[in-house]
Amino acid sequence: MITATDLRLTFGKGTPLENPALRGMSLTVNQGEFVTVIGSNGAGKSTFLNALAGETLVDSGTIVVDNVNVTKLPTHKRAGRVARVFQDPLAGTCEGLSIEENLALAIKRGQRRGLSTAVKKQYMEQFKESLSSLNLGLENRLGDKMGLLSGGQRQAVSLLMASLTPSAILLLDEHTAALDPKTAAFVLELTTKIIEDQKLTALMVTHSMKQALEVGTRTVMLHQGQVVFDIEGKDREGLEVKDLLELFEKQRGLSVDDDSLLLG
């Protein structure tokens, strides 16, 4: 379980560019939930995920992951509990290292690293098995450099890496946005499969309202650094994009800028 309470974060405090990105953001995600996160550009979605991961520290508020207060911990000390896949397919892997070396890095996520060989024989079966589930033929290319793979393949491997060891939460920030539509669909399908098979708890940012309603068990909309609505279960079933927009207008009394909310 992950609980964020009253998170506040202002970029460029005390400068003319002062920008409050999180303004009292609170959200509790229960074990096994798959939450899709939507919101217009600049709503604070990435900032929220970065705050959960530790990449940016919040000014105030608390973040508790599996009963541990991680609010002040840097990224690497949270990594055992928080797994993530970045938007940029190049960001989640090391192109100069081989596929097996990347996986070997991920299998030790959040654990002590010693002086024993990183790529161990006993990992091989697990690596091959999980790679073959991608149906990309990568199980025969374990020694290939990551840089030889396409963006979609790299993103698929990033997903595998994030799910290789257990975590309290998996953070996905528009992880299909940089891919072509067909590859994006493949990676999204893979995402839902991995999350369902391994019963992961996940938070997925997407710019497509349609996608946000189609996958996951719960949908949260952020606006100006706060949660403006949060629907799940019966309320969420059968909901359509236009219902979401209406819901948003009703809640905030303002109209959504259609340009900034992709109606994909």
Place this chain on the structure above:
Amino acid sequence: MLSEIAFYGAVETGLIYGLVAFGIYLSFRVLDFPDLTVDGSFPLGAAVAAVLIMEGWNPWLATGSAVLAGMAAGAVTAILNVKLNILNLLASILTMIALYSVNLRVMGRPNIALLGEETVLTPWYSLDLAYHQVPVLLFSIVILISLILLWRFMKSETGLAMRATGANPRMARAQGIATGTMIILGVAVSNGMVGLAGALFAQSQGAADVTMGVGVIVIGLASLIGGEAVITPSTVVRALIACVVGAIIYRLAIAFALNADFLGLQAQDLNLITAVLVTLAIVLPGVRSSLVSKLTRKKA
């Protein structure tokens, strides 16, 4: 042509600079950390080893202490960068400048002669080998052991974490790697290698001198880049072999250039030649390694 003695002399120095190239590979290549500390840690290693040998220490213990001194110097540079957020290049320049004073303090004077002292080479001279072959044999063994140790380290969990730190720090952090610690460890090990090179150099030349570090960084870079042009560094072990090969080729090339009377070159022209060679290696197409592209991209 080179005389046999000049040939062995060039290989001997090449082997020592192979160690320097290992260090530079670790900082510039693996960690993407342009580190100029080596111009100070090389004479530091020489100074520490020379002083301790003069004190009557076992020469291997003295050499080991030189490695530790080099590591400490590297750690200072990395800490300036990681903890105090000083730009890496500037941090290394600060340490390098400071080391000039430190080295004078360590030695108590600008140079120390080791003539007649027991060095790591002494016992090896009883072997049935020509005088000029002995250092080549011993330094070959030292560099082989260093290469194997470094290679095993790079393949270890910690070594892999260090490579990830240099290649993609954001990803490394997300995998739970303390990137700051990795940088400190890596730059320390890098300068430990250079300290070792300085210690061996002083013992083979029979003297330590505060000015002996000038240009070490450029010679090391020349070895690294030259080696990569000959052996594509597609794996860690190839990259390490490239360092050694590059350093030996470089020293042989220099020896030939100085030996060719028609060129009219003298020993003091060495740094100029090196700078020209490094520039050519960076500019000439075909030898563009990713280090090279990194170095030129900074300018653009």
